[in-house]
Structures are given as structure tokens and as C-alpha cells.
Amino acid sequence: MTNLTVWVLLMPLLGFIILGLIGRAMSRRGILAVALGASGLAFLFTVISFLSMLGTTPASARFSDQVFYTWINSGVTVGVAPLTISFGLLFDPLSAIMLMVVTGVGFLIHIYSAGYMEDDPGFWRFFCYMNFFIFAMVLLVSADNFLFLLIGWGLVGLASFLLIGFWYTRRTAVAAAQKALVINVIGDFGLMIAIFLIFKHYGVLNYFTNSNGNIGVFNQVTAGGIPTISTTIICLLLFLACTAKSAQLPLYMWLPDAMEGPTPVSALIHAATMVTAGVYLVARANPLFQVSPTALIVVAITGGITALFAASIAVFQLDIKRVLAYSTISQLGYMFMGEGAHNYSGGIFLLTEHAFFKALLFLAAGAVIHSLGGEQDMREMGGLRYRLKITFWTFLIGALAISGIPPLAGFWSKDDILSSLLANATSGGGRVFYLLWGIGILTAGLTAFYMFRLFFGIFAGGYRGTGSAEHAQEEEEDDIKHGHQPRSDYEINESPAIMTVPMIILAVLSIVGGFVGSFALFGDLSWHPFATFLNPVFTNPNWTNVPVQVPVDTLSIGWLSTGLSVGLSLIGILGAWTLYRNGFFYKENKNPFYQLVLHKYYVDEFFILVLIRPVLWMGRTATRLLERDVLDGGSRSIGRVFIGASGLLRRIQTGYVRNYALAILIGALLIIVYYAVRG
Amino acid sequence: MSLNLTWYLIVSAIIFTVGVTGVLIRRNPLIIFMSIELMLNAVNLSFIAFSHYLNSVDGQMFVFLVLTVAAAEVVVGLAIIVSIFRTRRDIDVDDMNVLRG
């Protein structure tokens, strides 16, 4: 099996280094050549490796763990094995899928960005950071041990920070980047503690037995012997990291604000790839999660609540990118729900399909924004159906896909998860899964509703915007800064081909991508290529300690779940069509419940009150008490002590000669008395 | 109770102490100077006493030199006092208190 993973890792790294060093001086073509070349070659090598893997016949042979560099090889036994930490790359079905998604969608978005960012003065910087991101994400998904997973994790956080704050002269963008970084650090903390605990219990950090022969963590998990409570704590900490990175409750607040970055960034990082790192981590660490059912239930419940919560917020949002951001959070919740129901391959399947249609939706939204010269508010849009034809059709396909309408991609993946939830509930997974299944169905309806609200809001009715004349002066300057020329009504044109072609490709994938899912519903129980492909990762006959996954479902459960979800989605679309088919007219609504959801449940305000203000207060108080009073005061009081002492001593110098004579007498007397006493 | 050296030394000590007290108490610089002369004379007395009781002429010699030096010192000292206090109406050694902290 040809494993070109190391080249997939190196290409974007080279692109990043070249662009970082000399990108400033390169021409547009040169920058594009390097960037697109790097990501394109990465994709090419991934495809070659993937096809080679498909060609490797015994499924158990689809596994390659190459060690490139042994960092620490101490020979000192810690726990069960000698302490060795090495850098290696793992290539198995799970990492192959992830690499395909990352490099494929990444490459398409690189092409799209060539058109979207063409007027931006920071062109070279953008592609430099994008290549860096691809490198970091590839490192994350192909690392063969937890340490380099952590490194990749941190690096994608850094890339996210750099790209959210790409237009660094904007205060809101910088604030959003900082918010993202701070919240992600909380997750990094969880991951680090989890890695420490893994090391403490298992003595090694690599997943599987690598080519150096060090026994991996998962091999030890399956052999048993570690108390469940420790594994549960490890899993909960890992999930904390996933919560931060994949924007689940309670650490989701950074993702809507991350929309301050350019739209290709939102598409790539905050829809298709980086936020899915959490889902990948749970899937990768599935042996650990399988032996701690408590952690799995936590994962499922968190995913479910987040899905419903985010969907409810998305219904009322007015900024088109924010609607898509909350939609991403909601869909990530679905993925976690699926993984919580032991359906890891379902979660990864939704991850893949979601990457297609969410990236598509973001790119389409970006095309709309680009055509309108920077307008992002839904109230200023409408009636763009005939002006932006390609965008219209691709957006429609994406919206249908995410609503779960058969036979598009979203249908297969979402219903895979929903039916596995119901199956898990009926076959002994616990009553809570009924509730989660219900939440999933309801959220499906909400998803369809808000998606089509967005769709009609952008494309239906008449054009409500007033063009460049209505832009505030500041906005106009910002537009020019990030390369958008202000357009008035009659200048709205379709985006150039370099932007629409990736959108079309993603639309095609959204249509046909689902067919690698399971056809059990339609009677062909033997056709489930995706799950079969991923099966060796999630089950292994040698793993004696790990409970086997819950079998998927019976036909009746499947039809029940699927029917309900599709039905609710259609109702949602119908509702949106009824309300908004003639366009989106925004009405101020004083209803307190409406205001609550419109303001995103006041979560940000809550955190400012509870967290930010106390921390700032503590900082100011520490400055006042520690710096001013203790440190400054301490050093100044040393001076004052001396001044005081010398002030006292000064009194001896009276200036009167007689006093000095008295002093002489006293001194002489002391000497005489001393000799008298001494005898 | 025979007359011996100790008695003379005690008288000398008393006169010396009177002179010291005079230096510390009086404010007229001339009287301070006179007290200093008193101290010198008390020491002269003890020298002569030692010379008598130790049967040596060195004591008297020393007194002679002390006398001479005292004379020179008085000359110069009085010249200084005159030059400082020449123009003043009231002479008080406490007026010289500028060198203080």
C-alpha cells in the first residue's frame, strides 16, 4: 500500500514557508502557483494513497504506522512500557477519509479564494496562512500519537486565530480572534490533562503499536486492566477539548464571532475541517470511549442539546454567515450524538457529507457577499435569483442537502445517525436516547426551516438593498480594504468562474456523495461501503475488552425514524415557503421570548458579566494592591525608612559648639567608666 | 593620713571638672576660653605633683612647655574671637550655629 502521507504533510508546509518568507514580493501568479500547487499536490498524494488503500484487499492490512523520528527513547519503564516518544504518521481508513476531506475541500477552497481575495492587499498572507492551516490539520489527523495530535490541535487553533483576525485593522475581527483563541485554550487544557493521564496510566502516547515496536495505548486499552473511572475522566477531558474545538455547549461562543474572518476561511476552517477535529478525536479514541459508557452518554447529550440550542438561535439570525455558523454548531451536535450512540462511522459519514454541503453553502454565501460588495445582512438582500443564477442553484442544492431531503447527501448521513439513536434506545442504550432521538427529529425540522428562510431571504422577492449609497462611511472603507468594490443595484453580477466552479463541484458532491452510505433502508443490506471501509478502525477481533458496537437497526426502526425526519423537514420547508416566499420582510418584534432568542439567549452578555468583568476587576485590583501598594510601596518605603532614620540622626547635628563639646565629654566619660568598671 | 600624691590628683581632678563644666555651661566665648585655661592649669598641677613625688624634673619641664603653648594658643584664640565677635552687640557662642543638619 502506497503511503504518501508524509508528502501530504510536507507540501503545505513548504508552501507556507515559501509564502511566508518571500510571498510579499511575489506576483499574484507566483503566489497562486505556490499555494494552489502545494494544496493540489497534497490532494493528489492523498488520492493516490487512498486509491492504493482501496486496492489493498484484506481489510486488516489497511494500516500503516510509520515512525520518522524517535524523540525520546529512554528505556526507563513507566507504567507498562519503556518511555518512548516518537514522531510518526498513521494511515488507516479513518485518517484516509479525513485526509481526503481536508485536502480535497481545502484545495477547492484555495481555488475559490483566488477569486474571492483577488483585490485584497494581504493576498500573499492569506494563502500563507491557508497553507499553514492545511499543514496543521493534516498533522492533526495523521499523527500516530497523542503528543503530535496535541501539537496539530494547537497549530490549527493558531491558524484559526491568524485567519479570523486576517483583517487585523478591524477591532471586531481582532476581538473575535482573541475570543476564539481563549476559548480554544480551555479545550487545549483539557486535552493536555487527558494526555498526562493517558501517559500516567498507559505509559505511552502512540495509538497503536508502531514500527518501532512500542505498544500503543489502544492495544493496552483493549487488553484491559485500567479502572473505568480513570478512563472516564480521560474521556471527559478529551471531550472538553472537543467541546472547545467543535463549538459545542458550553464553549461554542467563538464560532459565530469567527465569521469576522473572510468567507473562504469560514468555509474551510469553521465548517468543513477544523471544527470537525473534535469529531475525529472521539472517533480516533473510540476504544477509550467504548470502555467508559458514562463519557459516551455525556458526548451524546451534549451533542443533542447543542444541536437544538444552536438551531433555535439560527432561526432568528439576520446575518447570513451567522445563520450558517449556528447551523454548523447544530450539525456538529448531530455528529456527536451519533458517536455517542456507538455509531462512530455515522458521525464520520455526516462529517464528510457536512463538509461538502456546508462548504458549498459558505462559498455560495461568499459569492453573494462578493457580488453585493460586502453586504451580509439579510434585510438588504432579496431578488437575486436571476442575477446570480449559479449561486442560486448551488445554494438551493446545499439547502436541500442540509435539510435531509432524499436523495441528496444530507439525507443519508443524518438519517444514519437518527436511526442509530433510535436503535440504541430500543436495544438497551438507555431511555435518554429516546429523548435525543426526539431532539434530533425536531432539530431536523428547524434546520430545514431556517435554511429555507435564509434561502428565500436571499433570493426571493424583490431586491431590498439600496446599494453602496446606504453603506455607512466606515463600512465603505472596510469594503475597499478587503477588496470589495461597492456596487449599486444595477451592478450586481455573478461571480467569476474561478469561484463558481468549486461551488459546482461541491454541489455535485452534495448530490452524489451520500450514495456511499447504507442502503439498508431500501432493502439492500449488503451495501454500506462507508461503514465497511471504516469498520477495522472501530472494531477489531483482537480487542477483547471493548464492547462491540450496537448493531445498526431493524428495518422498521429505520423507516420510522427516516419517515419522521423527512416529514418534519418538508414541513419546515413548507413553513419557510409560506412565510418568506415573497421575500424576507423584517419586523421588529417586542415579544420577550423572541428577543431572548434573537440575542442568542444573552450568553455572551452573561459571560461578560460573570467572567470577563471579574477577571478585569481582579487584574485592576492586583495592579492596585500588588504593584502599586506592595511592590512600589515596598521599594519606596525602603527609601522612606532611610529618610526617616537620617531625619532622626540629623537632630544630633545641632550646630551648637557646646553640644559637640558635651558629646566629647560623654565619650571620654564612657571610656573612663569602662576602665573603672573593668577594674 | 599623710599627704600623698592622691590628694593632689583629686584636687586637680576637681579643678579640671570645674573647667569642663564651665566650657559646657557658659555662653560667653571668653569665659569658655577661661575655663579651658582652668583645665590646662589643673593638668599642670598634677604634673608638678607627679614631678615632686616621683622625684623627677620632667614634670616641671612639661609644665613649662604647656605654659608656652597655652600662651600661644590664647593669643591666637583671642584674635579669632575678636575677629568674629568684633561687630556684635551681644556675644553668644550659640550664634555660631550655621553648620547644622
Add this chain to the structure above:
Amino acid sequence: MNPQILSFFVLAVASIASALGVIIFRNAVHSALSLILTLLFLALFYLQLGAMFIAVVQILIYAGAIMVLFLFVVTMLASESRETELPDRIPWQRGIAATLGFMLVGVLSYLLFTGASIDTGAKTSGANSLSYVVATQGDTQAFGLALFHGFAFPFEVTSLLIVVAILGAMVLGRRG
């Protein structure tokens, strides 16, 4: 009570009294006169102790020249300030000085009474001893011999000192 002890006591009381007079009198002239008296009594002490030459020299030079100089300056400077006594700026000095004075006397007396006995053995003996020379040739002879034989160098230096003092006094005493 032999006459020596009697004269010692009389002279002691008298000299101490006049010494106290120096520091007690308000008027500077009275103080100066009191000092002259003290010098006189001390000269008598010297006589009793057999230092005739020094006694006379004391009266001639100390009382006769130095005190005259003092009186010149006293009358020159203090003549107007007889009644005006400025208030004492450091009144606490008096108490401390008196206390310390008593302490000094006390300690010295204590030392003198309880200290090691002073070796009153003769430093010189026989024909060289002071008492012998005084008895045979007189104190002046003894003094003269010592001055021009043993102490010639200090004698010369002292004359230099006197010249310097004269010059200093002339410089300091000039007006303007």
C-alpha cells in the same frame, strides 16, 4: 596636724572656690579676676611642691601676661553687654553638664582611691634626683640643667611656635 596638711587644705579649698567663681560670675571681668586668683593659689601649690621656678613663671606669664590679654579683650568686647543676657537656646545642656561633671569627679576619685597604687619610688636617685639638686643648688638650677641638656629641642620648637602665633594673631586681628 602638721603645717603641710593644713596649707594643703587651705590652698585646695581656696583654689576650688576661685575656680568655681570663674564659671559662676555673670560678669566676664569678675570671671577673669577669679581666674587670676586661681592661678595665684595654684602657684602657691607649686611652691609647696618644690617647683619654685615654675611658680614664679606661672605668676609672671600666666597671671601677668595672659590674663592681661584676656582682660583687654573682655573689656573690649563685653563692655556693652553687661545687662543683656539672651535666653538660653539649649537650656537642657546645663542639667546634663552638671550631672556629667559630678559623674566625672566621682569616677576619677573612685579610680584614684581604688586604683593601683602609684609607684612613688624615685625615678632618679642619688646625686641626680630632683630633691637632692633642689636641696643643694635650688630648683632653678635643676630646671635649667634639664631644659638646656635634655629638652633643648622642644625649647627651640616652642620658640618657633610662638613666632607663628604672633604672626597668626596679627593677621587675624586686622580690621577688614
